[in-house]
Amino acid sequence: MDKRPVRDSLLLDSHFQPIYSLAHRRTVGLEALLRASEQGRALSPPEVYERYIRRDERVAMDLAVCAAHCQRFATMPHSHRWLFLNVDAMTMSDPKQAAELGNIIRAAGIAPQSVVLEVLEQAIELDARLLEGVAMLREQGCLLAIDDFGVGHSNLDRVCSLEPDFVKFDRNLLRSAVNQQRTRNLLSRLVRLMHEIGALVVVEGVESESDVVVALDSGCDLVQGFYVARPAALPDADTLITPRLDAKWDELMNRELLRRKLNRRQLELSRQAFVQTAIALMQGSEFRFAAQPMLALPDVIRCFLLDHEGRQKGRNLNARQLSEEDNLRFAPLEDTTGAVWSRRTYFQHAIDQPGVLYMSEPYLSMTDTRTCVTLSMAIEIDEEMHVLCTDVLLPR
Incomplete structure (x- = not known):
């Protein structure tokens, strides 16, 4: 005006x-x-x-x-x-x-x-x-x-x-x-x-x-x-605006490419260790021993085993310990023995395609409210179908 x-x-x-x-x-x-x-x-x-x-x-x-x-x-x-x-x-x-x-x-x-x-x-x-x-x-x-x-x-x-x-x-x-x-x-x-x-x-x-x-x-x-x-x-005019934003976009993309490269390396190590654990379980190893290759990785949070209905067998095998304060804060969620995870996509995908390794979308873990992804695979243990699961910290 x-x-x-x-x-x-x-x-x-x-x-x-x-x-x-x-x-x-x-x-x-x-x-x-x-x-x-x-x-x-x-x-x-x-x-x-x-x-x-x-x-x-x-x-x-x-x-x-x-x-x-x-x-x-x-x-x-x-x-x-x-x-x-x-x-x-x-x-x-x-x-x-x-x-x-x-x-x-x-x-x-x-x-x-x-x-x-x-x-x-x-x-x-x-x-x-x-x-x-x-x-x-x-x-x-x-x-x-x-x-x-x-x-x-x-x-x-x-x-x-x-x-x-x-x-x-x-x-x-x-x-x-x-x-x-x-x-x-x-x-x-x-x-x-x-x-x-x-x-x-x-x-x-x-x-x-x-x-x-x-x-x-x-x-x-x-x-x-x-x-x-x-x-x-x-x-x-855009002749002034576009170069400013293009420069930041290029910087972000370079950073994102590096992050993805590191993430791929991290997830590849997790997959290799996951397959080792799955093979050991199918060969009769006790879960706590079979899971050691996974638990040794720095970004793995926990491993757990489900039956064919999605019910957890035993407690979590935790790789990363929470602080004493956090242990108290999330104590009501700590024991997941018998918990039913059948509604989770990582269970549904695994049980639908036995032997295929699945990685979930990032989500908030109900056990300790950390953001993670879950690797899962349906395998036979003692002629019964189980789903092996591993929670991995969300890469940043």
């Missing part, structure tokens, strides 16, 4: 921040952001609404800002790009105002299919009015994004009910993932979960090289933040 006074000396303007597709290596969207100043001092959008806009004017102001953003966007080169608009939940909850928003978009000469309406996840209340407004705009072609997912008490049911096209992860989720490995693992799983409900994932707040690496590693679709490009009236 053209800079202009709204109240006294308050000036408003439109800036746009690129939303970049990692796969396509180009900007695919621009988020419109309100910029305000008073006597040369920058004001945040919340300050504008709190200080200058009465509650009964909030929806009218929201529509006016959206109209100005649309008009400015229409003057920019925007072929094959979405316009991301922040919309107040109050506006979306009023079907009449939602219809007016649709009129504003079309009046600016923008196809509704090019507009993504962002609604704060924490502001959503799933009432009939909001759903009606959302449905009306989506029928016209607009797309929907849930903004700031992962801040406070996020509600997956709320997200699923709205069936968004995009989910934008809050920057604090990224900050936590940079500093904590567990959150980093969780971030990747959340991305996959959003994909399962049919939403593309935008990671916001990408501001440093570490942020870029974690975002790339998460499997997200789109990224946004100062490292990609800062908001501006005329934002950075």
